[in-house]
Amino acid sequence: MLQSNKMKHTLSIALFTTGMFFSTSLWAQEKHKIDENDYANQSVEMADGFRAEGKIYVVVAVMVALLGGFTFYVVRMDMKVAGLEKKVEEFLHRK
């Protein structure tokens, strides 16, 4: 009796492990490894026409302009703080 209980236990562990193994392999099937075929897969719709017309460069230009604008703004802030730091330093020196 004890022996069969133990066997049942082993069997259930084995079943569970196999189940786990299969479920992970199912997961692996759901996961998709990106390869060269994905770059050539014409059945998936992309903004090809938009790019062919060169309109994507409008988007790039807008985003580069934004980046440039914000960079200018942050640089000015950085320089302003540097100025304040210098003033404080001078003030402390005089004291």
Next chain:
Amino acid sequence: MDKLIRKWWWKILAVVLMLYVVCAGLLFDVPRLVILNETIRVLHFHVPMWFGMILLLLASVVYAIKNLSSPSPKNDIYSLEFANVGVAFGVMGIVTGMIWANFTWGEPWSNDPKQNASAIGILIYFAYFILRGSIEDENTKARISAVYNIFAFAILIPLLFILPRLTDSLHPGNGGNPGFNAYDLDSKLRKVFYTAVIGWSLIGFWIATIRIRMRLVQHVTEQ
């Protein structure tokens, strides 16, 4: 660190990297995948928000620990402002994620474990600022908020990196699998993605250092 935050080379590097990320992120070939389509490019802008947030909050907790071992207003200011910009990155991560999810998952908020966990994490950090605001005495404020900061970071890591992996998630790399595996990214995407992570993080640190320097000047003038 005091010298480094006043240097220009890494700020220039940040801008150059971001320039590359914007151009390459929009123009380079990407894998043509169902559901994602062109929005795969959001990868270079949404995910670095979380990397930036984690790095900034890590810097914040380092200065919180420093502040407990050797209390100084400077350590407290560093800790506060790194957390501040870190949380701003987190909020932008959630907002950009919701816009992306609306297209790919059908709704902005699908109670995905990672969405919920990141929202909880951000709320925990909001409480950090409320806690700071509620304490008058500067020394007590610095000490208590440093302790809270450590707890907040300690809970943020399992919230973002462990709990979502224990259950099924719509996010790639979750549901028992590590975040970085061969299935999510390939070498072409990685090139732009890692640049984006470094670029965005440097931008975050730059903004944080300006805030830190402003607070330091303010602190000196108040005395």
